Structure formats: C-alpha cells, structure tokens
Amino acid sequence: MSETLPLSIQNNRRMEKWLRFQADRTVKLAVGKVEIGQAVLIALTQIAAEELDIALDRFVTISGDTADAPDEGSTSSSQSIEMSGRSVRLITAEFRARVIDRLARRLNCSPSDISVEDGAFLLDDEPTGHDYWNFSGDEDFAADISGTAQPKDPSTYKIVGKPIPRQDLKAKISGAGFIHDIVRPDMLHARVLRQPSREATLASYDEAAIRRAARGEFQVVRVGNFVAFVGADETTVQRAAVAAPNHAVWKNVRQLTPAHQEAAWYATQPSDDRFVGDPVPETDAGEVVTATYSRPFVAHAAMAPSCGLAEWRDGHLQVWSHTQGVYPLRNSLAEILGLTREQIVVRHAHGAGCYGHNGADDAAVDAAVIAMQIPDRCIRVQWRREEEFAFEPVGTAHMTRLKAVLDASGNPIDWTCEVWAGSHVQRPIYGGNMLTHEALPNPPPAPKPNDPPEAAGGGGTRNGTPLYDFPKKRIVHHLSLTTPVRTSSLRGLGALPNVYALECFVDELAEKAGVDPVAWRLAHLSDPRARYLIENVAKRCNWADRGPGGNGKGMGIAWSRYKNRAAYAAVAVEIEVDQEIRVRKAWIAADAGLVINPDGAANQLEGGLIHAVSMTLKEQVKIDGAGIASLDWSTYPILKFSEIPEIFTEIVHAPNQPTLGMGECTFGPTAAAIGNAMKHALGVRIRDMPLTRERIAAALLGG
C-alpha cells in the first residue's frame, strides 16, 4: 500500500502531523506546501472542509513550519494540489471514516446512517450530541495514516470546485502580511557586502569611508569573506551597503563577457551527456529537417527583493523565510552553521511570488550567520534590488536542436531533440550551494551539475519528447558541467524552451507540407484531451479566418501537456508587429482534471501566460564583468500594463479525472504561439528568444 501513498504521507504518517481539533471549535490543518501567490492554502483547505464536512471558516491552516507542520519538501513543479491536495483528501477522508466507524459502534448503527453537518454527527438526520471535537481523541491523532479510506464522490462536492476567495489577500492589501513587514522585539536591520563571485577573497575595505557614507551607528560583522552591516536604523545600513562595493577590494574575482549570456555558449562546454527515449538507430531513409532554438538566461525577478529573519537565543535558532521548502532550508542551516537540526526552527512567512528558486533561502542564511554573531537579537536581512538581480540563481540558458526525418508525405518517422543547457535545479539538496556558504571559511566545493531525473519530469529534457504519434523519438541531453553564473529552478525548467522549439518546429513542418498548422497537429495526435483543447481554442480564436498573414498581423497556436503528464493547455495569440511585437489577444483552453478552485486556476493560467509573454518578448539576463550586469528594471524589463493582452480562458470540466498541477501549463504554449504568430505576421521565423525589436529587424533584413 505504502508505495501508492503520496510521498507527503509516506514521510509524515501520523495523523496529528496534519490535523488537530482545537477547544475553540476550530480545526488546525497543517501542510508542508507554502503560499507563494498561487492561492494553494485556500484550495487545500477546501479539500479538507469537503471531506470532513466542516465549514471553511473553522479552519486555521498553517503551512511551512518545521516545528508545527509536516515535511512536504519543496513547493515546486506544480505539485501542491497534485501531491499535497491528494494527501489532504486521503487524510481527512480517513479521519472522518475512523471517527464515524467508532461512533457507529457506540450507537450500534451502521456508519452509513451517520452524516456530518459542520463537524457535528447526525444519526438519521437527528443530533447525536457528538462531534469531531468531543468524540475524536488521542487514538485518532496518534494513528498512522493508511491511505485506504474512500474519499467522497466528486459529484457530491459542495466546497471543492467553488471559487472561494483566499484568506491571505486582505492582510496583504491592508498594510501587512509579508515577511518584510515582521517587526520583532530588539530587531536589528542588516545588509550584506556580497562576495562578487565564488572563491573571490576580500583583500581590504575602507570601513571609514563606508561609515562616512552611512552617517549613522552600525556594527560590522565579518566571517571570512562574508561582511554585513548591522544596526537599529535601516536607512543607515542601507547607505552603508550601497557605498560598500566602491570601498572594497576583492581578489580572484570571476571575469565573464557577454558571450556567456548566450545559450550557444553551452555548446562549446564540456558536458555530461545523457540519452532518453528510443534506443534505436536513427532512420536514414527520408528527408532530414533540422532547426535550432534557444532561450537565454532569465531572472525570477520577484517584485520583492529577498528577506530573512533569524534569532539565536539559548542555543536555539529561529528563522523566518519565504523559502519554498522550510525543511530543506533547516537542514542546510544545520550543516552550514554546525548545529543539529533539532536546534533550528524554520517558519515560512509570505514573500512576493518567486516562480522558482530565488534569493529567499540565501537571505535566510545571511540572517542566521549574523544572528550567530549577535545573539539574543532578531536580525532582519533585506536584500537590495540590485543584489536580487545580481545574486539570485537564474533560469539557465537553454538551446534545443530538433531533427525530423520525413517520409515522402512529409510525416516525421524519426524525431531527435538535442538539448544544451546548464543545471535547471541547483537547490542545496541537489548539490547546489547557498550563496552565503561560499563566502564563509571552509566553503563548500563547487556545485555539481544536476538535473532532475526523468521520473520527476526532467529538467533540460522536460517536455523534450513530443506527445505526437511519431514512431521513433529520442532526446540527447548535454548537461553542461559548469554554468557562468549560478542557475536553478525557474517556472517550468526546460519546458518553455523545449515547447517553444517543438511547437515552432511543428509549424515549420506543417508549412513545408503545405498543411494548416492546426490540421497538421490533429493529424499527428491521438490523445483526445489534447485534441479537444486544440479544436476548442482554434474555434474560439476564429483560426479558420486568420488569413494568409504577412501584413503585420498574425495568429499562432501551440499546446503542451506540462511535463508530459500534468495539466494540458492550448494557447492561441493574436499579435501586431510594428517595430516590436504586441500581443493583443490570447485564448487559453486548459484541462487540469478536477479543479479545486476555478478562480485560483484561472489566475494561474493567465498569470503563466502573461509571464511567458514577458519572457518571450523581453527577458534576457545580461552577463559581463564579475557576473550579472542587468541589475534593475530598465536593463531587465518585463511586460507593462499597457502591453497585456486581452485574455479569454476556458477550463475543461473534468471532475472525475485526477487533479493535474496547472501553474506552469500555459507557459511553453504561450511562447510558441507567439513565435508562430510572428511567422504568420511577417513571414519570418525567429528561433532565438527573446523576440526583441533588434531580432525582428535582423530577421526582416536577413529574410
């Protein structure tokens, strides 16, 4: 049985880890997945409320707390509802069944005679005087979860499937709600003078000059090559940190050039080469078509620079972080600081949307290192904007070369996807380093190249295998042994560049065959859920009337199933191209199985689309000198309000299908739909992202 249990339950078997009934007639639901703007907590609470038949407003849902909530790893990869949601459903269904079974024995009736109304048990619709609060006991909470209870039939749902508003938004628009807003007794503000690159050493710094610039009281904490400015006045330490890089002399600083910012750089580097898919020889008979696509390094670029708080008191370290994983962060802290895991508590506090592994964990380590030097005070580290851009791990550049062997009718009979990329995931649990750790005495060894295995959806290979009915498919993955700057997980990992390549290449093959791109896709695709979405979106965008194009207005379409096993999405876009591309309208059709909260789902689908429009049209991390050179919103522009398309969203109603994570499913299709619309609008194909004014001009001149 245990093999089929979600990992979340396997790692947290006792009921009391998840569920507690409190004297004030509330229910405490504890989960390991954390709120990162994706409205996960209301969705998980809806699932629990549904199975237990308890009103939503009785729930107190806590998440991400090593002292008080289960370990569910990292909040990533669109797994929150798929994994945590499935776990919460199994756990609450089992708790309900357990308690009702016992009550039925007490009342000498059948469990099916007992119903639940807002937590109170009724027998044949009459009150029994028993409820969860007075009838459940230690034996229920101490029990191991078996995962064998039968959850409710989805057709009976009253709470799941409803657009219930989330609970955290009110505070966030009322002047609080974020980690940045926490005020603790005796709090000190801190800023860090960052080591410019791994292995750089601080030769000297002019403390007097920094103090003159700061114009206030602060202390300097130095541990190895880690330097922090700490004081009661935030403005003062901020001034110190702004001035400090100009008054510090570093040795052994990495030197990079703009050549490092292009995906093609990876093709020149030694790599760990892997092979996925059909191990058969490539077919030689037929026409061979190839094309190479790329996405550059991209930033998470959260609206809020990272923040961390830490207190070292009486041999215990308490840390607040907007990390995606409190337990992995606790374990890293123990290793870095030489403490036991039991000495450390990490609590999640809400931050800005992160879209992957950004500076959150590093800021928490900063705060902890300082707190160990200044005991009995709360240390609050706030990264600066340029610090976030310069030092957060970025999404790796990624190049995909596709090769199709075509039969006489133009149908692919053999398909090879070749990928060159750096590590798509470098969380410390996968061999990556905490930034701060590299500045401390005895720094860790250089990070090892790493990518998630195929069983976890792959990284560079994610969505590299087409779901079309091609007879032979394979991936060759060149995982670069080094990256010019630190890279780690960013929304969808390799899915966006791979879907961009795949779905643009499909349009190229359709054009070559003289077949309409929608018709070509349908002719090579048997999955009925995918076919439905493509037909749905084509109908809604009036695909049949899109015209021959070439006049600066274009329409494009693309689809994918995220990770080839999570949610499906098809996207169509209508664009206008003058000197730049403007996406005017976008249509989404998505199938994520059972949808827990349709409003939250639409928000994720549309947010993913807008994020992808921004990435496709504008985003590229610039690299020069010691590292990242795009350090503000003018050198790393993102989509503005005036550039947002009108979006039309439709979600398939499929309550009997398992829930599929959807936070990343519109991401790749949106990028490819834009690439295809660009070809339709002006007759040129741009294979390297972002599709900037310069690239459009070059393509037009070259074409």
Next chain:
Amino acid sequence: MSIELTVNGQTVSVQAAGDTPLLDVLRNHLELKGSRYGCGLEQCGSCMVVIDGKAEYSCAKDVSTVAGRRVETVESLLDHPLHQAFLDEQAGQCAYCVSGIMMTAKALLDANKSPTRDQIVAALDSHLCRCGAHPRIIRAIERAANVLREGARS
C-alpha cells in the same frame, strides 16, 4: 531634524535626517508597512503613495520634500471601495505590488470617477506586476469606479 507632515489625515512629527527616504519614514518611523520596498529606483511602483492628491514614488523621495504636505498610504483605504473591489476580484497573486497600485488608482479615481480602460492602463504603467494579475487589477479598479459613481448618484 524634526519634520512635520500629514499622513492619512493625522499630523505627525518625525525625527529623521532630511534625506531619509519617505518610504523608510513610513515603514520604520511610523510603522505603516503597506508601502513596500521593491527597487528604490522609482521603477516598480511598489512604494507608491499619494502626496497632495498625486500618486508619487516614496522610495527615493527625501522626507524633507514632503514637510507640511498630505501623504496617503494604503492603510487609509480600508473603507474605500477600492479595498473591497480588490478582494471581490481577487486582484492579485502574491499581491506585493498591489498596495502601491491601489494608491495610483486612488489618485486616478479622486480626479476622474469614470476613467476609461485606457486611462486606467496608462496610470498603471508606472507599476510592475510580476505574477500576471494585471487583468484582475484593471477589473478591480473598474469595479471600484462603478461603486463610487453609484454612491455619487444615490
């Protein structure tokens, strides 16, 4: 030095160097945490406040320049139709950008209770949102404008 200003209708006196950013004064001296640090460069709009009726960045504005002036922050909007409209539309994902956006919307609606969609969008171009909640944010401002107009008629 001591600087006097009006914040959300109350006259306050703060002890701060004249070149202290207004944002730091609001967040740390007055403990009004709704105005947020995003860039310190007047690029993202997370720190937006209303000063004498006009939406302005507070992150790089010396507090001395607002002496004697009226400053409004998101904490003053709890009973304003914008607050409920943003909840009704669930107009945010992470919502870090939202309190600044609400202040630009407040200044816009104070001056014009019937803004067109284009006018709303133009006003919001001083802001960035990374999560892609833009359509909801625009809808929330349109909803608040409707409520204000209906209130004015009744």
